[in-house]
Every structure is written in structure tokens, then in C-alpha cells.
Amino acid sequence: MIRLENLTKRYQQVTAVDEVSLEVASGEIYGFLGPNGAGKTTTIKMLAGVMRPTSGRIFINGLDLQTNPIEVKSRVGFIPDRPFLYEKLTGLEFMTFMANLYGLNGQGREKRIGQFLELFELAEWGRELVGSYSHGMKQRLIMSAALLHEPRVFIVDEPLVGLDPKGARLIKRIFNRLRDSGLTVFMSTHTMGIAEELCDRIGIIQKGKLVAEGTVTELKELAGQEDPRLESVFLHLTGDEAFGTEEINFIGQ
Amino acid sequence: MKILTLISPRWWAFRNGFVFGGRRFLIKIVALLAMALGFWAGLYVIFYRVLRYFQGVEEFGDLLAYKLLTMVFLTFFGLLVFSNVIVALSTFFLSQDLGTIHATPVSMGELFAARFLDTLLESSWMVLLFGIPIFTAYGLVYRASGLYYLGLASVMIPFLILAAAIGVTFTMVLVQVFPARRTRDILFLLSILLIILLFFLFRFARPERLVDPDAFASVVNYFRALSTPASLYLPSSWAAEAVWPLLKPSSASSAFYQGFLWMTAMAGVVASTFVAFWVYPEGWTKSQETRSPMAGTLVNLIPEHHRPRRGQSSQILALMGKDLKFFFRDNTQWSQLLLIFALIVLYLYNYSVLPLERAQMPTFYLQNLIAFLNVGLAGFVLASIGVRFVFTAVSSEGFAFWIMQSAPLTIRRLLWSKFLFYLTPLLVLGLILTVASNELLQVAPLMRWLAPLTIFSMVFGITALGIGLGAAFPNFRAENLTQVATGFGGLLYMILAMGFITLVIVLEAGPVYTVFMAQVRNHSLSLFQWLYIGGSLLLAVLVHGAAVWLPMRYGIRKLAAYEG
Numbered sequence: 001m002i003r004l005e006n007l008t009k010r011y012q013q014v015t016a017v018d019e020v021s022l023e024v025a026s027g028e029i030y031g032f033l034g035p036n037g038a039g040k041t042t043t044i045k046m047l048a049g050v051m052r053p054t055s056g057r058i059f060i061n062g063l064d065l066q067t068n069p070i071e072v073k074s075r076v077g078f079i080p081d082r083p084f085l086y087e088k089l090t091g092l093e094f095m096t097f098m099a100n101l102y103g104l105n106g107q108g109r110e111k112r113i114g115q116f117l118e119l120f121e122l123a124e125w126g127r128e129l130v131g132s133y134s135h136g137m138k139q140r141l142i143m144s145a146a147l148l149h150e151p152r153v154f155i156v157d158e159p160l161v162g163l164d165p166k167g168a169r170l171i172k173r174i175f176n177r178l179r180d181s182g183l184t185v186f187m188s189t190h191t192m193g194i195a196e197e198l199c200d201r202i203g204i205i206q207k208g209k210l211v212a213e214g215t216v217t218e219l220k221e222l223a224g225q226e227d228p229r230l231e232s233v234f235l236h237l238t239g240d241e242a243f244g245t246e247e248i249n250f251i252g253q
Numbered sequence: 254m255k256i257l258t259l260i261s262p263r264w265w266a267f268r269n270g271f272v273f274g275g276r277r278f279l280i281k282i283v284a285l286l287a288m289a290l291g292f293w294a295g296l297y298v299i300f301y302r303v304l305r306y307f308q309g310v311e312e313f314g315d316l317l318a319y320k321l322l323t324m325v326f327l328t329f330f331g332l333l334v335f336s337n338v339i340v341a342l343s344t345f346f347l348s349q350d351l352g353t354i355h356a357t358p359v360s361m362g363e364l365f366a367a368r369f370l371d372t373l374l375e376s377s378w379m380v381l382l383f384g385i386p387i388f389t390a391y392g393l394v395y396r397a398s399g400l401y402y403l404g405l406a407s408v409m410i411p412f413l414i415l416a417a418a419i420g421v422t423f424t425m426v427l428v429q430v431f432p433a434r435r436t437r438d439i440l441f442l443l444s445i446l447l448i449i450l451l452f453f454l455f456r457f458a459r460p461e462r463l464v465d466p467d468a469f470a471s472v473v474n475y476f477r478a479l480s481t482p483a484s485l486y487l488p489s490s491w492a493a494e495a496v497w498p499l500l501k502p503s504s505a506s507s508a509f510y511q512g513f514l515w516m517t518a519m520a521g522v523v524a525s526t527f528v529a530f531w532v533y534p535e536g537w538t539k540s541q542e543t544r545s546p547m548a549g550t551l552v553n554l555i556p557e558h559h560r561p562r563r564g565q566s567s568q569i570l571a572l573m574g575k576d577l578k579f580f581f582r583d584n585t586q587w588s589q590l591l592l593i594f595a596l597i598v599l600y601l602y603n604y605s606v607l608p609l610e611r612a613q614m615p616t617f618y619l620q621n622l623i624a625f626l627n628v629g630l631a632g633f634v635l636a637s638i639g640v641r642f643v644f645t646a647v648s649s650e651g652f653a654f655w656i657m658q659s660a661p662l663t664i665r666r667l668l669w670s671k672f673l674f675y676l677t678p679l680l681v682l683g684l685i686l687t688v689a690s691n692e693l694l695q696v697a698p699l700m701r702w703l704a705p706l707t708i709f710s711m712v713f714g715i716t717a718l719g720i721g722l723g724a725a726f727p728n729f730r731a732e733n734l735t736q737v738a739t740g741f742g743g744l745l746y747m748i749l750a751m752g753f754i755t756l757v758i759v760l761e762a763g764p765v766y767t768v769f770m771a772q773v774r775n776h777s778l779s780l781f782q783w784l785y786i787g788g789s790l791l792l793a794v795l796v797h798g799a800a801v802w803l804p805m806r807y808g809i810r811k812l813a814a815y816e817g
Contacts, residue, residue, distance in 0.1 A: 073660060
């Protein structure tokens with residue numbers, strides 16, 4: 001469903017993503033983990049067609065993103081890490097606009113928009129300007145808009161940032177439903193608990209390179225850590241285990 | 254020292270522009286400097302010539318120069334106070350870094366001092382820029398000594414500080430009444446209305462009569478008009494009173510008014526500090542309140558059947574519908590329509606009062622010459638509107654541009670939808686300007702159809718240049734769109750649009766002149782003249798085509814590669 005072949009992105013002297021190759025099957029939730037600045041967001045932006053790779057190829061549903069951008073994008077739902085939206089539109093207008101943008105028409109459209117606003121608990125805010133929404137509400141609005149056109153692939157950068165526990169639980173439930181209905185989810189996250197709970201497979205990126213990949217169990221075996229928590233495995237694989245904090249006095253003595 | 258730390262980000266940002274901005278930043282700086290120098294030179298020449306002309310007017314030449322000086326100071330003071338209010342709203346209440354700064358151990362006094370300095374600098378630099386050529390012209394025309402320039406500095410410093418103190422104090426009080434975000438909107442609207450009012454007052458007062466004593470019934474009336482005393486309660490009058498004796502030695506003392514300005518400025522700073530300590534903490538807390546939602550305001554005025562219908566699948570209609578809603582829901586956007594309306598009224602009013610009958614040239618010739626120049630002028634008006642609205646069209650997507658990038662939408666379609674959106678109103682405006690002014694001028698039949706036709710075709714190029722260059726030089730991070738319009742891309746747009754308009758005028762002027770002269774002399778056109786007219790007009794058509802095609806292609810290519 002998603003295939004990356006030697007995906008590379010260079011900014012002058014810096015290589016943000018370095019020859020990353022991976023495959024995500026249909027109906028799979030793939031977690032993309034890595035420390036800050038490892039190349040997660042750059043990879044996701046390239047996958048969403050927001051950024052062009054320096055070299056390498058991206059296939060979604062068997063179609064090359066570079067040569068068929070419109071067809072590919074119409075089958076993808078994308079949520080960026082920061083929920084920037086059109087603040088001067090109401091939630092309902094934004095959903096209608098997105099439906100038009102993705103060519104979603106027909107009689108059931110209005111009903112579908114209503115259902116999604118209801119599902120994401122935004123129905124009573126539908127006629128208010130997006131500018132008056134909280135961060136969490138904006139996040140939920142983007143998610144409902146991204147699912148509106150029935151994408152086959154869902155690409156999400158940090159889906160749970162800024163959500164309250166109730167919102168986070170809702171998103172987790174939706175992700176499980178998406179997987180059950182055969183949708184492919186590619187998500188980046190810093191929350192190890194979410195990755196462990198939701199993801200079928202995890203890829204770890206470090207300094208632009210994919211350093212490890214597999215199920216949670218496989219990664220734990222690979223790391224060979226006594227501590228079974230994913231956080232410990234992650235820190236071991238990314239080489240960020242030890243911070244030299246001992247020599248610093250945090251409180252004046 | 255914390256005050257310096259607090260204002261250092263501004264300096265660092267400027268320095269980093271040189272360090273990290275590379276060649277593009279340098280080109281921008283050089284282009285801006287070149288423009289500033291050109292502007293200075295232009296303003297200097299205008300003031301120099303006007304002052305020299307005044308000197309030639311017997312008896313009251315100096316009085317006119319003094320009157321102009323008071324007007325300059327009054328305008329500057331008004332601009333300064335207003336600009337300080339707007340800037341203070343931002344620096345004290347709306348700036349994004351305030352949340353962080355308030356969490357640091359910075360005292361109220363330090364924060365106030367730093368932000369006051371910020372406000373003062375940001376509000377004053379433009380007035381200084383305008384002022385230098387004007388005051389230099391005064392100095393040179395009156396052959397003033399070095400004392401004039403020193404005295405001028407000693408007048409300008411307290412003048413600027415006083416305006417800042419008044420502006421900051423007013424803002425502090427204003428935010429007690431309205432939330433800061435709403436205040437900005439209200440002030441913006443007020444400023445537009447104020448500018449319109451000033452335009453009308455100034456224009457309908459026909460200031461050109463001041464240099465034409467014949468227009469007054471008697472010399473007594475003329476003197477009365479000139480010697481109306483400026484209010485001595487206004488700091489702008491003190492500034493003028495302080496500067497004038499340095500230009501034209503008289504019994505009046507410059508030092509008295511200078512001292513007065515300095516003392517009032519210092520008192521103003523103390524007063525604004527006092528007010529700030531008193532009301533700022535509460536005002537800042539208020540400014541954190543969420544904006545009240547205000548969905549569907551002006552857009553509801555558009556008849557239902559003219560709004561893009563729901564259920565329409567066309568992406569272009571969806572994009573245009575969104576842009577329409579944006580435009581009417583953004584107070585800073587739609588309110589400028591009022592300004593444009595006022596400009597049109599004044600534009601046409603000017604034509605209605607042109608004293609063509611008193612000119613030396615034959616009226617027929619002059620009317621048509623002006624009608625021709627009018628085409629160029631209307632083009633420039635459209636380009637000025639274009640830089641504010643059309644050039645900023647792509648940047649208006651702001652941080653939400655990712656939606657366009659990730660949607661199944663080509664950049665080509667996005668840009669052409671924006672092109673169509675702005676084309677229609679500009680076409681209507683262009684036609685109103687030319688048709689109505691030609692009517693007022695009673696021009697020859699040839700110009701009656703040539704002028705609207707030229708403007709009609711020019712609008713395509715003016716719009717395409719705006720959309721294309723706006724896409725090539727987008728600024729999705731700008732806090733407001735005026736910032737986008739005044740940037741490097743906006744400058745380039747203005748230069749290219751002016752170039753395009755001038756080129757079209759030049760290409761059409763020759764053939765029109767040939768036809769007119771043949772008519773006046775009652776000759777028929779020769780084969781060579783026909784060829785010349787045909788060739789010139791063909792070239793004009795090609796220029797129009799290039800003005801649409803090239804910028805749109807360039808914009809599409811650049812925006813498709815945008816990865817910011």
C-alpha cells in the first residue's frame with residue numbers, strides 16, 4: 001500500500017532523510033519513531049506530497065506519487081503536526097470546502113459531513129469560526145476533514161499532541177476502526193505508549209536513516225534490553241540512553 | 254541591562270538577515286535602499302521646487318513656506334500618534350513573544366521601557382524617512398547654517414518621544430475598554446475612515462488655490478486664509494515654531510519652544526509610565542481573552558444565488574467561495590474597499606475640476622492627451638490596488654497552505670482560480686475609471702473606445718502579474734498581508750506592472766498621435782503610417798499576452814517547488 005524506495009531529502013549540506021526504504025501493507029498501522037530532528041516530519045511531508053524528495057520514489061496504492069500526484073493525493077488523508085486551518089471559515093464551511101477540494105459530491109455528502117462533525121464532537125461548533133476553536137478542536141476538525149473523502153491511506157504527524165485524555169481515547173478508537181476497515185495508517189509519534197498500543201509495526205529513524213524496523217516484540221529482541229518498555233528500547237536503538245545530568249546542580253546549594 | 258536584552262531580538266533578527274539571508278537578502282536590501290534613495294530624491298525635488306516657487310511670490314512667500322512647515326509637522330504628528338497606537342497594541346499586548354517574556358523575571362519597568370523603545374523606533378522610522386528630504390529642502394532653500402540641522406535634531410527627538418508617549422498611553426487606556434484584538438480591528442476601520450475624511454477635506458478645500466491668488470475674491474480674503482493661526486496647543490505647532498527661527502532669523506526664540514517640547518516629552522514619558530504601571534497588568538490579562546466568534550457577517554449580504562452553492566464539485570468554485578468568505582470576514586481586507594471607493598470619487602472629481610479652458614493648448618488636443626494619460630494613471634491605480642489584494646492572494650493562504658499542497662489540486666488550477674477571482678472586480682473598476690473620466694472630459698470618439706479597451710486588456714496583465722509574482726514570492730508566515738505587499742516581491746510587482754503599463758502606453762501613443770494629427774490636418778493616412786500603426790498595435794497585443802503568460806507560468810513553477 002505504501003512503498004518508499006531509497007527516499008532521500010537533502011537541504012544544501014544537510015541530509016534530512018537518507019535512503020529510507022520501507023513498505024507498509026494494507027490495513028496496517030505503521031509507527032514512525034525517532035528523536036527530534038531525525039527526519040520524521042520531512043518523510044511524512046514527502047509522503048503527503050507537500051515536499052519533493054531529492055531522490056528516491058514513493059508509491060501509494062501502486063502509483064508513483066511523483067508522476068501521479070493528483071490521483072495519489074485524492075486517496076490520501078493527511079494531518080500535519082500543527083493544526084493550521086482557515087480561521088475565518090466556520091467548521092462546517094471548512095468541511096464543505098475540503099469535500100469540494102477532494103471532489104466529494106453527491107447527495108450523501110452533507111449527511112457525511114454532519115456524521116463526522118458529530119463523531120468528533122464538533123457538531124455544536126459547526127457554525128462557529130475555526131479561529132475560536134481550541135487546539136484540540138482544531139486537531140479533531142482536521143482529522144474529520146482528512147477522513148471525509150474515504151482515503152485508502154492515512155498519514156498523520158503526531159496525532160495526539162494537544163489532545164485531552166477524552167480526545168486521545170477517541171482518536172485511538174478511530175485508528176483501530178480504520179485498521180479494521182483495511183485502511184493503511186502511517187503515523188509519527190513521540191508517545192511510546194501510543195506506539196506500543198496502536199502500531200502493528202514500528203520503524204525507527206535516526207539522523208535520517210531507518211535504523212530499526214519490526215513489531216514491538218521484534219524491536220525488543222533486537223535491542224536485547226532488560227527493561228521491556230518500548231521507551232527503553234527506543235533510547236537504546238537511537239543511542240540516547242545516557243544524559244550527563246549528574247554533574248549539573250539543578251538547585252543552588 | 255535587561256532593557257537591552259529585551260530589545261536585542263530585533264537587532265539579532267536584522268543581523269541574522271545578513272548572516273543567513275545570503276545573496277537574496279542583500280539584493281533585497283540594495284533594492285530597498287535604491288527605492289528609498291529614489292523616493293528621497295523625488296520628495297526632495299518636489300519640496301525644493303515648491304519652496305523656490307514660494308520664494309518667488311512677493312510679500313507672502315515666506316508665509317506660505319511657514320504654513321507648509323506647520324502642515325508637514327501636523328501631518329507627521331497625526332501619523333506618529335496613530336502609528337504609535339497601532340504599534341503599541343502589538344508590542345504591549347499582541348506580540349507572540351509576550352507570553353514567554355511575562356514568564357521571565359523581568360520587572361514591569363524594564364518591560365515597559367523596552368517595549369516603549371520598540372514602539373518608538375517602529376513608529377518613527379517612516380516619518381524620519383519622509384522628513385529628511387523635506388527638511389533638507391528647507392535648509393538648502395533658506396541657506397540655513399549648521400545650527401538649523403542641530404536644532405532640527407533637538408526638535409525631532411522630543412517630538413517623536415512625545416507622540417510615542419501619547420500613543421502608548423492612549424493604547425493602555427483603550428485596552429481597558431475593548432479587548433486588544435477587537436481594538437486593532439476597530440482602529441483599523443477608524444483609520445480607513447479617517448484617511449477618507451482627510452482625503453475629502455483636503456481635496457475639496459482645493460489647496461491648489463493657495464498658490465493662485467487670482468482665485469480669491471480679494472487679497473484680504475487670501476491673507477485671512479493664510480494667516481489663520483495654527484493651534485498653539487498642538488505639539489506640531491511648537492515644533493514648527495522652534496524650527497522656523499532657525500531658517501528665517503526673527504525675534505521669535507527657537508530655544509523656548511525646543512525647551513517646551515523637551516519638557517512636555519519628558520512629562521509624557523513619566524505620565525505614560527505611570528499609566529502603564531497602573532493599568533497594564535489588567536490590560537494584558539484582558540488581551541488574552543479569546544476572540545468572540547463572528548461567523549457569517551458581511552458574506553450574508555451577498556444574495557444566496559450568487560454564493561457558491563453547496564454540492565458543487567468544482568474545485569475552482571470551492572476555492573473562489575473560500576476566498577470570498579475570507580475577504581468579507583477579514584476587517585483589514587473589506588474595509589479597504591471604502592478607501593478604494595473614496596479614491597475613485599476623488600479621481601473623478603479631479604477630472605471634473607480640471608481648468609482645461611484656461612490652458613494654452615487647444616482644448617480638443619489637451620482633452621485627448623489627458624484622456625490618454627488617464628489610461629496610464631488608471632493602470633497605476635489598478636496596480637496599486639493589485640499589489641495590496643492580488644499580489645497577496647497566494648500568501649493569504651498563510652500557514653494553512655499545507656491544505657492546498659496535500660489536496661488533489663494542481664498549483665496551476667489554484668493560481669488560475671485566484672486569477673479569475675480578482676480579474677472581475679479589477680475589470681469593473683478599470684472600466685468605471687476610464688469610461689467615467691472620458692465622459693467628464695468629453696474626449697474624441699477614438700479615445701472613447703480605445704481607452705476602455707486598453708484598460709480592459711491591461712487588467713489581464715496586471716492581475717496575472719500579481720498572482721504570478723505573488724506565487725513566486727509567497728510569505729505564508731506574515732502576521733498581516735500589508736507586510737507581504739511591502740516586501741521585495743511587492744516592490745518587484747510594482748516595478749514590473751509600471752513597466753508593463755508604460756510600455757503599452759508608449760506602444761499605443763504613437764499610433765493615436767498619428768491618427769489625431771491626420772484628423773486635425775484633414776489628411777488621410779499613408780501606407781507607411783498604416784503599417785506603423787498595425788505593427789505598434791500588434792506589438793502591444795504581444796506585450797499583453799506576455800504579461801499574462803510569463804508571470805503565471807513563473808508563479809506556477811515556483812510555487813509548485815515551494816517547500817517552506
